[in-house]
Amino acid sequence: MTTDTSAIKQHMEVIGADGVHVGIVDRVEGDSIKLTKKSSSAQVEGAEGAHSGHHHAIPIGLVADIEGDKVRLSATGANAMNFEEEAS
Template identity: 50%
Template sequence: MISASQIAEHMEVIAADGIHVGTVDHMDGESRIKLTKNNSDDGRHHLIPIDWVARVDAHVHLTKNSDEVRSQWSSFN
């Protein structure tokens, strides 16, 4: 199981299909990752649940492909 303490600011987030989907801004509590809006295609913050994380090394690797991530994440300014 992935712990919030394994995820650090500025880590690259990579979908299961190898596509970059964002950069960690910070953890939003213990269960959600807030992505930066700086490198977001739509200029908005996005939240993804930690349950989507497959593993963490130098990057955060997700279990969902990039299309699934983008269609299911929460978005806000």
């Protein structure tokens, strides 16, 4: 069974399988979820330099479920951050 990723909307919270906040959806683009610049883990963790202020993206394949206004991932919050990619 696959999750209907068309239900992912702007401003939904993205959480890991462990309930840890990963970010806030800016938009779905191709096969990834772009997180808002402000909510991406680089910003949340206080990163500076090249990673600060960039959009980050989570592969859509990590989506396990959509529960109300939350996108739940199949990976834990920490593991999901390992999959984050910088996006323009």
